[in-house]
Amino acid sequence: MERQLFFSGNEAIAHGAVRAGAGFACGYPGTPSSEIVETTARLKGIRSQWCVNEKVALETAVGASLAGVRSMVTMKHVGLNVAADPFMTLSLTGVNAGLVVVSADDPGMHSSQNEQDNRAFAKFAKVPMLEPADSQEAYDFMAEAFSLSEEFDTPVLLRTTTRVSHGRGQVLPRVPVDVPRREYARDISKYVMVPQFARLRNRLVLERLEKLRRRAEQSPLNVLEAGTSDFGIIASGVAYTYAREAFPKAWFLKLGMSHPLPCAKVVRLYEQVSRVAVVEELDPFFEEQVRALGLPVVGKAAIPWDGELDQEVVFRALEPYLLRKPPRRRRPVLPPAPRSTDPPKPAPGLPVRPPVLCPGCSHRSVFSALRRRRLAPMGDIGCYTLGALPPLLAMDSCLCMGASIGMMAGFNVALGEKAAVGVIGDSTFFHSGVTPLIDAVYNGVEGMVVILDNRTTAMTGHQGHPGSGLRPDREQGPSVDIQRLCEGIGVRCVTVDATDHAALDAAVAEEAGAPGLGVIVALAPCVLTSREKAGEVVVDEDRCNLCGLCLDLGCPSIAPGDDAVSILETCTGCGLCVEVCRRGALSLVEAGSCP
Amino acid sequence: MPLNGTTTVSLVGVGGQGILLGAAILAETASFAGLQVKASEVKGMAQRGGSVLSTVRFGARVWSPVGPRADVVIATELLEGIRGLALLRPQGTMVCATSTRVTPGSVLRREEEYPDDLAGEARRRRVRLVEVDAEGLARAAGTSRAVNVALLGAASAVLPFDPHHWRAGLEAVLPDRILEVNLRAFELGRAVVPTREVES
Numbered sequence: 001m002e003r004q005l006f007f008s009g010n011e012a013i014a015h016g017a018v019r020a021g022a023g024f025a026c027g028y029p030g031t032p033s034s035e036i037v038e039t040t041a042r043l044k045g046i047r048s049q050w051c052v053n054e055k056v057a058l059e060t061a062v063g064a065s066l067a068g069v070r071s072m073v074t075m076k077h078v079g080l081n082v083a084a085d086p087f088m089t090l091s092l093t094g095v096n097a098g099l100v101v102v103s104a105d106d107p108g109m110h111s112s113q114n115e116q117d118n119r120a121f122a123k124f125a126k127v128p129m130l131e132p133a134d135s136q137e138a139y140d141f142m143a144e145a146f147s148l149s150e151e152f153d154t155p156v157l158l159r160t161t162t163r164v165s166h167g168r169g170q171v172l173p174r175v176p177v178d179v180p181r182r183e184y185a186r187d188i189s190k191y192v193m194v195p196q197f198a199r200l201r202n203r204l205v206l207e208r209l210e211k212l213r214r215r216a217e218q219s220p221l222n223v224l225e226a227g228t229s230d231f232g233i234i235a236s237g238v239a240y241t242y243a244r245e246a247f248p249k250a251w252f253l254k255l256g257m258s259h260p261l262p263c264a265k266v267v268r269l270y271e272q273v274s275r276v277a278v279v280e281e282l283d284p285f286f287e288e289q290v291r292a293l294g295l296p297v298v299g300k301a302a303i304p305w306d307g308e309l310d311q312e313v314v315f316r317a318l319e320p321y322l323l324r325k326p327p328r329r330r331r332p333v334l335p336p337a338p339r340s341t342d343p344p345k346p347a348p349g350l351p352v353r354p355p356v357l358c359p360g361c362s363h364r365s366v367f368s369a370l371r372r373r374r375l376a377p378m379g380d381i382g383c384y385t386l387g388a389l390p391p392l393l394a395m396d397s398c399l400c401m402g403a404s405i406g407m408m409a410g411f412n413v414a415l416g417e418k419a420a421v422g423v424i425g426d427s428t429f430f431h432s433g434v435t436p437l438i439d440a441v442y443n444g445v446e447g448m449v450v451i452l453d454n455r456t457t458a459m460t461g462h463q464g465h466p467g468s469g470l471r472p473d474r475e476q477g478p479s480v481d482i483q484r485l486c487e488g489i490g491v492r493c494v495t496v497d498a499t500d501h502a503a504l505d506a507a508v509a510e511e512a513g514a515p516g517l518g519v520i521v522a523l524a525p526c527v528l529t530s531r532e533k534a535g536e537v538v539v540d541e542d543r544c545n546l547c548g549l550c551l552d553l554g555c556p557s558i559a560p561g562d563d564a565v566s567i568l569e570t571c572t573g574c575g576l577c578v579e580v581c582r583r584g585a586l587s588l589v590e591a592g593s594c595p
Numbered sequence: 596m597p598l599n600g601t602t603t604v605s606l607v608g609v610g611g612q613g614i615l616l617g618a619a620i621l622a623e624t625a626s627f628a629g630l631q632v633k634a635s636e637v638k639g640m641a642q643r644g645g646s647v648l649s650t651v652r653f654g655a656r657v658w659s660p661v662g663p664r665a666d667v668v669i670a671t672e673l674l675e676g677i678r679g680l681a682l683l684r685p686q687g688t689m690v691c692a693t694s695t696r697v698t699p700g701s702v703l704r705r706e707e708e709y710p711d712d713l714a715g716e717a718r719r720r721r722v723r724l725v726e727v728d729a730e731g732l733a734r735a736a737g738t739s740r741a742v743n744v745a746l747l748g749a750a751s752a753v754l755p756f757d758p759h760h761w762r763a764g765l766e767a768v769l770p771d772r773i774l775e776v777n778l779r780a781f782e783l784g785r786a787v788v789p790t791r792e793v794e795s
Binding site: 391 | 609610643644645646674675678698699700701704705707708709710
């Protein structure tokens, strides 16, 4: 006889993930989720990491998914609050290899400060959600979760509760899923969520939601189970098991893929019975959606909102309802497919005027140096995100504030090499870049981080931050030294004058070739705050052959002419174009000297 | 679409051309004229060379800070003026600094062409066009930076405010040291005669 395994839900999730071909698992411990990563850490074929917090954990998993490895990230319910920033925008970018977010909720607060119902996050982020009811389902659903993630290009939320995560049961192992590794392909309009691209992705999210609803209608995870009484129950997760035992003769709509709700299946249940109840712990998540169909239902009118349920609570709550006359009902109205706004119509034939990096912006020299090293720059949020656009194309991703370093870590860990570099501004670094740097030290990540330190929060209007020490009333407070902070964490760190292009390039070259983790602080005050002209760039028209190297810097002060480039009066004399020119056609006459 | 007698004015241009300042002057002026005023702008990219749009709405009772169609569009740059035609209601008025051109990167790189047929496009859309050499007027007043105010002067001919309202609006927004030169730019703009009436 084949030996059956006896797993907790969390162990089953871990084994199910490995069976589904997951190669990377991370998370932050939190009851009742912690045993998942503890279990994967004992299994072969999967790399496991504790991360510094849930936000960094999710960003790291995103990096690994981009690199082509199926990835899982685990946390308790409140952990998803911490990870909500990347989670919400990850819905827009979608994934490369499958990515599953496991949220273990804690009704009854056995070990938590609240008992929020994280099913709301599936609706909030418009992503599919699976809810296993026991260990076998926890094991089996992982393969379905990864497959949905890749098929629909979306993160998948797998939601458990304490009784599923910590409950134990037999698990019949299944044949491992054969998953070919996905190659990483840079796709800026998919992974760099600047407004113009995010608007396009948002429309795809709405289309995806409708496709997922159709999938939920057909999914074998959503089962209409025949009963012998005139009573139907809609339930998911452990609440289903309580209801099953309390009302063995009832009809059931058992929801395994519980978001989006399979409304037609709900209607089919109503065609079988004259009374329907929703049995769910915490919020009336299904109940409100059933009511929105125009169908009478009993749910939270009888069943407690807070705490855990059990068979007796469910039975006592619903028994009186069975004796009552069946409610009158109208024809259900299925929800309409989501509509999106009319697509933006650019005026035909008119040149666009996208925002660009300013002339003389020091970020440009960093991008120029990175470009030469063929590193995938995981970007972040700030002026420098503009470097993602043509002609610079200097950024592969922009997910949310502080995501660059975690994504770099996950990407490099998955590929086992220094393939990606994290690029982050000074204000964003203080916002949420310090924790992933600590994480990268702890997890022994091979990688490079470039902090674009222009001493201000430039994009939003030059507000102060802990690095500048400037307060909103322009009073000068104490400031935090980035280099000393990095060294305190234990990271190798150099500060380079970002206006010294050769030094910056040398620092990037050295760090790219060095083992381990290093930070380069590229320091130069924002040109909009200094506005000093360093000099004049002079063009030797005989030498210029319009090769385009300087034009590829995307500097708004360089224009191609008929025979040679010309330099416009907006030029600050930063000299980067002089540096990249291979024909010696450009030269810098420094301010104050006579030409 | 009836909008309850509310007038909508949109100011368009390139970051750094004083669009937000011009909108502030217009809003103050309408306020001095005893009207209710609401305004809105998208300014995240204002200093990064992107297109900038600011909208001012005024009337006896204004509900929303934005509206789908403008009665008047004030453009501080030619290309943005041509782009801004799409914001105008039929028979609306475009006041454009036609001598001001800020070449976008795609044109510098010769991927796209800078358009110049504002008059033809305005005729096709049946809107009234006021072409202003705002840069010339501003320079004549004493500073090339007063393009926005010279345009407000030109637009004042089609807006329902008295000269003393405008003066109060300019005084309320502009610092003393640049007030005189801007008042001159406003007067020079006000003297501009519309070059093209709406053809019926």
